[in-house]
Amino acid sequence: MKHYLQFTDLTADEYAYLFERAAIIKKKFKSYEKYHPLADRTLAMIFEKASTRTRVSFEAGMYQLGGSVVHLTTGDSQLGRAEPIEDSAKVISRMTDLVMIRTFEQTKIERFAAHSRVPVINGLTNEYHPCQILADIFTYIEHRGSIAGKTVAWVGDGNNMANTWVQAAALLGFKVNVSTPRGYEIDEKLASGAQGVSASSYQFYSNPLEACKGADLVTTDVWTSMGYEAENEARKKAFADWCVDAEMMAAAKPDALFMHCLPAHRGEEVEAEVIDGPQSVVWDEAENRMHVQKALMEYLLLGRVE
């Protein structure tokens, strides 16, 4: 049994399979072809933080695969009333086939997985967001082909998204130029995950414009992630120069793409003319969450098919 708790939980070979599979599954969806490999299977979705994309993509995706879902939040379950996470894992995993969790500390999802009888998927923690990077790389491949050897510019917070990009770069053979304000750098220990950060896959830039130079993909995220709201005012000051604008996009390659996991704040981490401009693929990126996660759920439950 495999869990998907961070990007390094799968190999490059498994990712190659998943990207191919996601394309096939997406094609079936686009042509209204019925495909129910997960009939009678149930996905439990546990949300301890808000969500639009993750909720809709997992829920719609599971129904499309013939399965069903159970949606739990901290407020409407015993999780919010201090039932031990280990006990919750034992109970929930006896009644369902797969569990997706969005929570705070990575250790919580690790403790759940350690006591789960079924695969557990990380739907975002403070430290990582592997399903999003899975969708982002799939989106890159759809638009530009293989990401191997390419350069991704990360502009903004050294957060869950940034850590996961660095993990993916080391595993799939591309580079990440990371530019964060001082004090908000990525934590190399977190970013290294199970495999260790390859020095050649990650480079730090204090100037965001420099990080974008020659990039194939420019990407950013909110200045204040969920769970860090108390720091909002301080972050607004610290991140003022980390707004992806036309000048940064012009420094990147002429055919560079722009991505954002969303939700976005126009005028903060990105200018409207960039996110709503011709290089932006944010809507494909959001939609692809569903297609890659369908491939992931199929893989975790059925292994390689066809």
Ligand code: CP
């Ligand atoms: N990108 C992402 O995970 O969006 P939600 O917070 O809406 O799920």
Ligand code: NVA
């Ligand atoms: N870094 C953001 C991503 C939201 C999808 C957060 O953790 O809130």
